[in-house]
Amino acid sequence: MTAGVAGLSVVDLREVALGFGDDCLVLSHRLAEWTTHAPELEEEMALANLALDLLGQARSLLTLAGEADGRDEDQLAYWRDDRDFRNLLLVEQPNGDFAVTMTRQLLFSTFQELLYRWMVTGTEPRLAAIAAKGVMEARYHVEHARLWVQRLGGGTEESHRRMCRALDLLWPYTEELFEPTESWSRAADQGAVPPLSSIEEPWRHSIESLLVDSGLEIPGFPAWQSGGRLGRHSEHLGHLLAEMQHLHRSHPNASW
Amino acid sequence: MPPTNSDESRNLAFQQAIDADRTVEPRDWMPERYRSTMIRQIAQHAHSEIIGMQPEGNWITRAPSLRRKAILLAKVQDEAGHGLYLYAAAETLGVGRGELTELLITGRQKYSSIFNYPTQTWADVGAIGWLVDGAAITNQLALTKTSYGPYARAMVRICREESFHQRQGFELLSELSRGTVAQHEMAQDAVNRWWWPALMMFGPPDTESPNTAQSMAWKIKRVSNDELRQRFVDMTVPQAQALALDLPDPQLRWNEARGHYDFGPIDWEEFRQVVGGHGACNAQRIAVRRAADEDGAWVREAARAWEVRQNSRTSAA
Ligand SMILES: [Fe+2]
Numbered sequence: 001m002t003a004g005v006a007g008l009s010v011v012d013l014r015e016v017a018l019g020f021g022d023d024c025l026v027l028s029h030r031l032a033e034w035t036t037h038a039p040e041l042e043e044e045m046a047l048a049n050l051a052l053d054l055l056g057q058a059r060s061l062l063t064l065a066g067e068a069d070g071r072d073e074d075q076l077a078y079w080r081d082d083r084d085f086r087n088l089l090l091v092e093q094p095n096g097d098f099a100v101t102m103t104r105q106l107l108f109s110t111f112q113e114l115l116y117r118w119m120v121t122g123t124e125p126r127l128a129a130i131a132a133k134g135v136m137e138a139r140y141h142v143e144h145a146r147l148w149v150q151r152l153g154g155g156t157e158e159s160h161r162r163m164c165r166a167l168d169l170l171w172p173y174t175e176e177l178f179e180p181t182e183s184w185s186r187a188a189d190q191g192a193v194p195p196l197s198s199i200e201e202p203w204r205h206s207i208e209s210l211l212v213d214s215g216l217e218i219p220g221f222p223a224w225q226s227g228g229r230l231g232r233h234s235e236h237l238g239h240l241l242a243e244m245q246h247l248h249r250s251h252p253n254a255s256w
Numbered sequence: 257m258p259p260t261n262s263d264e265s266r267n268l269a270f271q272q273a274i275d276a277d278r279t280v281e282p283r284d285w286m287p288e289r290y291r292s293t294m295i296r297q298i299a300q301h302a303h304s305e306i307i308g309m310q311p312e313g314n315w316i317t318r319a320p321s322l323r324r325k326a327i328l329l330a331k332v333q334d335e336a337g338h339g340l341y342l343y344a345a346a347e348t349l350g351v352g353r354g355e356l357t358e359l360l361i362t363g364r365q366k367y368s369s370i371f372n373y374p375t376q377t378w379a380d381v382g383a384i385g386w387l388v389d390g391a392a393i394t395n396q397l398a399l400t401k402t403s404y405g406p407y408a409r410a411m412v413r414i415c416r417e418e419s420f421h422q423r424q425g426f427e428l429l430s431e432l433s434r435g436t437v438a439q440h441e442m443a444q445d446a447v448n449r450w451w452w453p454a455l456m457m458f459g460p461p462d463t464e465s466p467n468t469a470q471s472m473a474w475k476i477k478r479v480s481n482d483e484l485r486q487r488f489v490d491m492t493v494p495q496a497q498a499l500a501l502d503l504p505d506p507q508l509r510w511n512e513a514r515g516h517y518d519f520g521p522i523d524w525e526e527f528r529q530v531v532g533g534h535g536a537c538n539a540q541r542i543a544v545r546r547a548a549d550e551d552g553a554w555v556r557e558a559a560r561a562w563e564v565r566q567n568s569r570t571s572a573a
């Protein structure tokens with residue numbers, strides 16, 4: 001293996017960037033699905049903002065991931081199949097109702113903000129640069145999701161019931177957030193990314209205190225779903241990719 | 257109630273202010289018909305921005321490159337922003353967004369009929385940006401001088417963004433036109449389908465446009481439908497040549513004497529059908545808007561309930 005910057009191998013850098021980049025790309029797609037369906041116009045704008053931020057991050061991360069073998073962002077986004085995607089299962093879960101979407105955002109963005117905050121001072125300069133920009137965006141995403149979780153948790157009986165259901169639905173997918181791949185562990189040893197175990201406690205604390213404030217609680221069962229980072233996805237991802245990729249693949253040598 | 261002397265004198269003063277090119281502001285006295293005409297026009301414009309998100313939104317998840325996806329997503333978001341400014345402008349005349357949305361989804365207010373055509377291919381995104389946003393700019397530039405202040409100011413802000421959209425649409429089509437054979441055909445097909453509906457966006461010919469005279473006197477409308485349409489054609493023909501795409505009108509040619517392009521007759525029967533609810537997508541567009549409104553009701557209600565509780569908590573503290 002070739003040694004990259006700061007002793008991080010090209011393969012490990014690629015895997016880490018790909019995992020992150022796919023998280024952003026897939027979640028951006030899900031958020032974009034809300035277009036014209038949002039509960040109010042202000043939220044139409046906010047969801048598009050979130051989708052745009054994540055798409056921007058995805059493009060930077062996929063560009064970085066593709067450097068090793070000369071593939072650009074579009075080749076990575078449009079020409080890989082389900083088994084080669086490295087995103088978390090959480091972000092590919094369907095939008096459901098607005099409570100599901102905001103819960104998913106809370107769980108993911110809290111995780112992402114913690115990672116970015118750490119990576120800003122990490123040893124891999126390109127990851128650090130992406131994190132420096134992303135951390136501001138993630139902060140806003142977290143705030144937006146927290147405000148809605150509070151409103152829905154403490155709003156009406158119906159919104160409270162929907163929030164409980166959303167938490168039950170998505171909680172199983174939180175296990176995977178803190179499971180490092182082999183590449184991740186090596187990147188953490190090099191100081192490019194944090195050890196995931198160091199993020200878990202602050203993540204849990206942040207989520208738990210919000211839920212308590214909102215009259216909600218962390219589900220009483222353990223999380224168990226995982227496999228996304230290794231390319232073992234739910235059935236949902238294949239459909240998402242079919243939609244995202246079909247036009248690009250129908251015109252193999254075209255530029256757009 | 258019969259008109260009183262003071263009504264007459266207020267009407268007169270109102271018209272004099274308009275004639276002197278003073279803008280009408282929310283607190284000014286205005287004739288009831290001016291107010292209702294303005295509400296109807298601003299609401300219709302706001303609805304068009306919001307319904308207009310659907311045909312283009314249809315392609316966001318399938319955009320063929322990440323760069324184009326980002327541009328399209330940002331554009332559709334801009335349109336939501338335009339809708340928001342315009343509903344806010346309507347609010348200065350005393351009608352709320354909720355009330356206007358209700359009028360839209362029950363079919364009592366209209367939106368631009370162009371959005372009742374389907375976007376079948378990716379090239380339609382480019383054709384809408386180039387032609388539909390292009391026609392919208394032509395209309396809206398004239399409206400930056402409309403007599404109602406909040407509407408005129410909203411138009412200034414909106415026009416800046418619309419001209420970005422128009423350029424992006426042009427650029428998208430230009431890439432397709434210079435691309436593969438299949439891409440070029442896709443672009444030509446889209447222009448063939450969108451050209452005539454774009455010309456219809458300016459409304460019926462002046463000879464059949466009943467509202468025009470009063471709207472002109474009040475300077476709500478400052479340029480006639482036919483004149484705007486001609487401006488749009490004159491601006492667009494050279495752009496089509498630059499794109500190497502044909503406009504689907506065999507009668508289109510430069511008229512040296514008039515100093516304008518001549519163009520063929522518009523199928524006003526098609527226009528009446530679409531405005532009357534028989535376009536390809538009328539029912540679909542309203543159904544989507546209605547579903548968003550209904551499905552979001554519990555969310556808005558929760559936000560209101562939470563707000564009330566927060567306020568009572570702070571006032572109790
Ligand atoms: Fe607009």
Ligand SMILES: [Fe+2]
Nearest residue numbers: 335389418421
């Ligand atoms: Fe526009």
